[in-house]
Amino acid sequence: MTAITIDKATKVFSSRDGEEVVALSDVSLDIGENEFISLVGPSGCGKSTLLRLIGGLLPLNGGRILIDGTEVKGPQVKTGFVFQKATLLEWKTILENVLFPLKIMGSLDAKSRDKARELLALAGLDGFENKYPGELSGGMQQRAGICRALMHDPDILLMDEPFGALDALTREDMSIELLRIWREQPKTIVFVTHSISEAVLLSDRVVVMSPRPGEVKQILDIPLPRPRSFAVQKDARFQDKVDEIRQLITGK
Numbered sequence: 347m348t349a350i351t352i353d354k355a356t357k358v359f360s361s362r363d364g365e366e367v368v369a370l371s372d373v374s375l376d377i378g379e380n381e382f383i384s385l386v387g388p389s390g391c392g393k394s395t396l397l398r399l400i401g402g403l404l405p406l407n408g409g410r411i412l413i414d415g416t417e418v419k420g421p422q423v424k425t426g427f428v429f430q431k432a433t434l435l436e437w438k439t440i441l442e443n444v445l446f447p448l449k450i451m452g453s454l455d456a457k458s459r460d461k462a463r464e465l466l467a468l469a470g471l472d473g474f475e476n477k478y479p480g481e482l483s484g485g486m487q488q489r490a491g492i493c494r495a496l497m498h499d500p501d502i503l504l505m506d507e508p509f510g511a512l513d514a515l516t517r518e519d520m521s522i523e524l525l526r527i528w529r530e531q532p533k534t535i536v537f538v539t540h541s542i543s544e545a546v547l548l549s550d551r552v553v554v555m556s557p558r559p560g561e562v563k564q565i566l567d568i569p570l571p572r573p574r575s576f577a578v579q580k581d582a583r584f585q586d587k588v589d590e591i592r593q594l595i596t597g598k
Contacts, residue, residue, distance in 0.1 A: 352374055424502055469492060
């Protein structure tokens with residue numbers, strides 16, 4: 347089943363002096379239900395722009411994007427978004443932050459708190475419900491941000507370099523944590539990262555994009571068994587894919 351269809355998506359931005367900048371040009375891609383896709387490529391190639399187009403946060407200048415056969419015209423309940431920083435509300439507890447999307451949607455009910463607590467426990471934050479963001483580490487805040495994005499049970503999770511601001515060890519821990527959550531609560535995930543090894547570790551397929559204007563340069567299947575841990579990095583196929591993707595991006 348195809349969850350997301352991207353059909354010749356084009357995005358053009360206008361600068362202050364009126365010059366047009368083509369960020370994406372004729373990008374086409376089909377993403378399957380519950381598939382984990384990573385977008386990689388050089389800085390400025392339009393990875394984050396494509397993610398925002400899928401999420402309905404930006405309008406297209408050409409082409410179309412469909413979710414479950416319906417054209418995206420704006421933000422949809424079917425999608426959740428995780429940004430590079432957790433962007434939690436500092437004056438609200440972690441539990442209140444996770445509940446916030448349902449409050450905005452007007453869909454809080456008697457079971458909402460129980461569900462939020464279950465998600466926090468799933469993310470290893472059991473016992474931190476009444477803490478404030480400033481009392482948590484960066485990794486814990488990011489876990490709370492993922493819980494918030496999952497709270498309304500979206501079919502699709504869009505993740506824009508969600509671990510980019512974390513230190514190396516916390517980033518590794520969060521990668522494995524994300525795989526565990528995804529395994530227990532399957533979603534279609536589109537994940538933007540600058541880390542090639544992270545993309546190979548996490549993904550079913552890796553989409554390599556060209557320099558601006560961003561186009562799909564190549565799509566690589568990742569033939570590594572699941573569930574995965576960091577032990578998979580010892581597999582020769584892992585390093586082969588990392589080297590292949592690096593060659594496609596840098597030419598080296």
